[in-house]
Amino acid sequence: MGRPSLRVVIPTIGRPSLSALLDSLEASAGPLPDAVVVVDDRPGPPHALDLGLRDAQWAALITVRRSGGRGPAAARNSGWLDNGHPCRQEWIAFLDDDVLVDHRWLSDLAEDLRASDAGVGGSQGEISVPLPTDRRPTDWERGTAGLAASSWITADMAYRTTALTAVGGFDERFPRAFREDADLALRVEDAGWSLARGTRRATHPVRPAPWNASLRQQRGNADDVLMAQLHGRHWRLRAHAPRGRRRTHLATAAAGAGALGALGARRYWAAAALGCAWAASTARFAWVRIAPGPRTRDEVAAMAATSVAIPFAASGHWLLGMWRHRDASAWSGRVPPPPPVAVFVDRDGTIVHDVPYNGDPDKVRPIHDALAALGRLRAAGIAVGVITNQSGIARGILSREQVQAVNDRVEQMLGPFDVWLVCPHGPDDGCSCRKPLPGMVLDGARKLGVRPEQCAVIGDIDADISAAAAAGAIGILVPNGATRPEEIANAGLLARTLDEAVDLLIGAA
Numbered sequence: 118m119g120r121p122s123l124r125v126v127i128p129t130i131g132r133p134s135l136s137a138l139l140d141s142l143e144a145s146a147g148p149l150p151d152a153v154v155v156v157d158d159r160p161g162p163p164h165a166l167d168l169g170l171r172d173a174q175w176a177a178l179i180t181v182r183r184s185g186g187r188g189p190a191a192a193r194n195s196g197w198l199d200n201g202h203p204c205r206q207e208w209i210a211f212l213d214d215d216v217l218v219d220h221r222w223l224s225d226l227a228e229d230l231r232a233s234d235a236g237v238g239g240s241q242g243e244i245s246v247p248l249p250t251d252r253r254p255t256d257w258e259r260g261t262a263g264l265a266a267s268s269w270i271t272a273d274m275a276y277r278t279t280a281l282t283a284v285g286g287f288d289e290r291f292p293r294a295f296r297e298d299a300d301l302a303l304r305v306e307d308a309g310w311s312l313a314r315g316t317r318r319a320t321h322p323v324r325p326a327p328w329n330a331s332l333r334q335q336r337g338n339a340d341d342v343l344m345a346q347l348h349g350r351h352w353r354l355r356a357h358a359p360r361g362r363r364r365t366h367l368a369t370a371a372a373g374a375g376a377l378g379a380l381g382a383r384r385y386w387a388a389a390a391l392g393c394a395w396a397a398s399t400a401r402f403a404w405v406r407i408a409p410g411p412r413t414r415d416e417v418a419a420m421a422a423t424s425v426a427i428p429f430a431a432s433g434h435w436l437l438g439m440w441r442h443r444d445a446s447a448w449s450g451r452v453p454p455p456p457p458v459a460v461f462v463d464r465d466g467t468i469v470h471d472v473p474y475n476g477d478p479d480k481v482r483p484i485h486d487a488l489a490a491l492g493r494l495r496a497a498g499i500a501v502g503v504i505t506n507q508s509g510i511a512r513g514i515l516s517r518e519q520v521q522a523v524n525d526r527v528e529q530m531l532g533p534f535d536v537w538l539v540c541p542h543g544p545d546d547g548c549s550c551r552k553p554l555p556g557m558v559l560d561g562a563r564k565l566g567v568r569p570e571q572c573a574v575i576g577d578i579d580a581d582i583s584a585a586a587a588a589g590a591i592g593i594l595v596p597n598g599a600t601r602p603e604e605i606a607n608a609g610l611l612a613r614t615l616d617e618a619v620d621l622l623i624g625a626a
């Protein structure tokens with residue numbers, strides 16, 4: 118059994134761990150991905166990227182792009198878009214450049230994707246962080262392990278390309294590898310997909326970090342402000358993100374600043390009281406970080422120093438975030454919807470004037486702009502098909518031959534059409550093709566070898582639009598005198614003429 122087409126995207130800042138990751142990918146058993154895109158996000162002039170030694174097959178799969186130091190969100194967008202448009206592969210597996218995949222990762226991933234039905238927009242791999250066994254983990258090691266336990270992290274997360282397209286990809290206002298993954302996951306869920314936990318495994322070794330790494334991490338407080346702004350106060354619950362210590366940090370920093378202020382104003386008792394409050398809360402914070410750790414001299418010194426600075430840094434970055442993101446609105450994305458690869462048009466009332474139960478080719482009269490509008494679609498390389506309900510056959514009003522004769526006339530006047538689909542059934546026949554059911558859209562897509570979500574339907578009544586929606590295709594209503602007002606009110610996309618409908622799909626001529 119095959120698996121859906123797959124692209125692996127790895128953003129990197131040139132860490133040596135990249136070639137180790139590629140080694141682990143190459144050693145992993147399972148079907149090869151269709152493409153591997155490594156996105157070099159180092160700023161400045163190009164430096165050679167160390168991809169390690171690859172065998173010929175893997176070397177041919179890998180391409181390298183540059184994203185100019187705009188952060189992992191932007192780098193990942195560069196990886197799944199080709200010239201600004203969604204790539205052809207159905208799934209994108211994002212890996213961070215500091216993980217190592219398991220020896221069965223490719224086959225387990227194939228299984229995870231096969232098991233994901235159409236409603237699943239993303240699949241999370243299982244990440245483990247190996248901690249030292251001979252001593253207690255440091256604050257930094259525990260922090261890395263905690264990150265790996267969170268949900269929907271892009272260290273190993275695969276997304277359906279249609280889901281990424283629908284939400285516009287990663288929000289590039291998140292400048293570092295923090296919260297940009299949770300933000301994307303919440304938006305994909307908001308758009309109606311579910312997220313699944315897969316079975317594939319990867320490990321995330323703890324990187325060596327400088328003693329003050331925890332201080333630098335406080336910049337994430339600004340990203341948390343953006344999350345609250347975009348997803349509401351309860352975003353942490355949905356993202357399974359533990360509540361941080363921000364409130365405590367604010368109180369500690371306020372006490373510290375207050376003590377200094379009081380000292381400057383020569384109010385020594387107030388300064389002493391605030392100073393004690395600050396010292397007590399700083400000491401408590403330091404102890405909480407030191408107690409579970411290895412308590413070596415270096416670790417204790419680093420924890421003591423950073424525990425003094427962190428409340429101030431956290432509060433500062435939080436305030437900065439409040440200012441920077443004060444007007445933040447929903448990410449509209451940088452991905453233009455791709456033009457459809459196939460368009461299905463309704464016949465009666467859409468491309469020809471509606472003559473109820475018409476069996477006479479001589480009564481076929483095209484809508485005035487139909488030939489020109491269909492010609493624009495064909496010139497853009499888009500397949501064009503017709504989907505039409507002809508219940509006159511089931512009702513005994515029309516013969517199949519009469520319907521065929523009328524269709525031949527339409528083909529002669531407005532063709533060539535790439536595919537014709539006719540439902541001969543009545544409303545009570547229980548068929549799966551009669552619009553508003555999606556049968557003809559799904560059949561037409563299959564006959565053309567395209568996916569329904571790459572298709573659009575143009576019609577004059579709600580049944581056409583509902584058939585499109587049920588198939589996952591775009592629907593555009595072009596009302597005529599017979600279209601009911603509530604059908605017009607409910608239409609998502611509305612055009613006055615066929616030509617305008619084509620404008621919506623491929624841009625104005």
Ligand SMILES: [Mg+2]
Nearest residue numbers: 463465466577
């Ligand atoms: Mg119609």
Ligand SMILES: [Zn+2]
Nearest residue numbers: 540548550551
């Ligand atoms: Zn039918």
